[in-house]
Amino acid sequence: MAQGATPTVYRFSFGPWNISTGSDPFGPPVRKEVEYAEKIRSYKKLGFDAVQFHDDDIVPDDWSWPEKLKGIASVKNMIEGEGLFAEFVAPRLWEDARTIDGGFTSNSESDRKYALDRARRSVDIAREIGTKNIVLWLAREGSYIREAKDAKAAIGRLLDAFNAILEHDPEARILGEAKPNEPMDQAYLPTVGHMIGLAYKTIDPSRVGVVIESAHSILAGLDPSDDMAYALWHDKLWSVHLNDQNGLKYDQDKTFGSVDLRRAFDQVWVLEKSGFGTKGECVGLDIKAMRTTVVEDSTLHLANSKAMFLRLLDIVRGVDEAKVQELRSKRQYEQLEMMILTALTGG
Ligand code: GLO
Ligand code: MG
8 A cells, every 4th residue: 555545455265165164184173164155155254255266166067058157147146145255266277087197288289179178168167156256276287207207398388278368268367376386296377487488478468366275386496576576567466365384294284374474564564565355356365274273263374364464464554664664775674574573472
């Protein structure tokens, strides 16, 4: 927000998968599945405005189009009845047997065709549910061993997939969600920079942007706020997946600000200072509850993350901008750092 302008009223979103049963690669579910309608009802209670969807969070992929139309209408009614809207639809291209070795970059021509068709079907679902936003988290578009695929050809195949989506619907916008690893050893579009590079090669760069997940930047050894600033400069930051991550290990999706408060503060700072949210972008979360959490508490991590965003926002708004400029111009970074640490510790 520019100084003196009206403060941004942020809108918040998360995906229903953020309310989970707590299963992990080493153990089965530990909480009962919360009924879908109850998940949707929890949004407003928690102060959220929008729902992030996978295509099959709305309707199963194997339904016929007429069946899907009915299913989509009923989910649309459900969310609109709660005063919510759909932020995006993401084709879930990582669970089907045909995407075991990746979708768009699979070595199998028929599997590549399946992935493309499924992405197009997701665009159709998005249109019906009322959003233009297609998120591409390219989970399995990478390799376990470098020799398994032709990495150069893979980039061309990814570009073709982006173009196919853009061609399928002239209104559709793609938000690429970069992640360097997991489930693959190495992803072909591992960082925000890679995503944005490819965006400019598509048939319509104005319709290709990114959603940045804090943990994904950290896993790439990058600072999420600098990644956000980079995308903001390109006018390509169209959503975020805020969370936190304790170093270079599996993707943890921890509560926003729970590991590194200052790193979280810097993300809120860059979003706020750049006017993020003023064009309708949502502050999205992508967070997992701890496995030890009981079902009655299975939305606390979401409430806590939103609360942390708002607390940090208050702190950002309280920092004396003129003083920051003065300290920057005098290169008094020790003083600037202490000013920020004082603000963060309630001084
Ligand atoms: C996994 C991703 C995943 C996506 C979601 C939307 O690491 O963060 O949760 O955000 O599937 O595409
Ligand atoms: Mg995510």
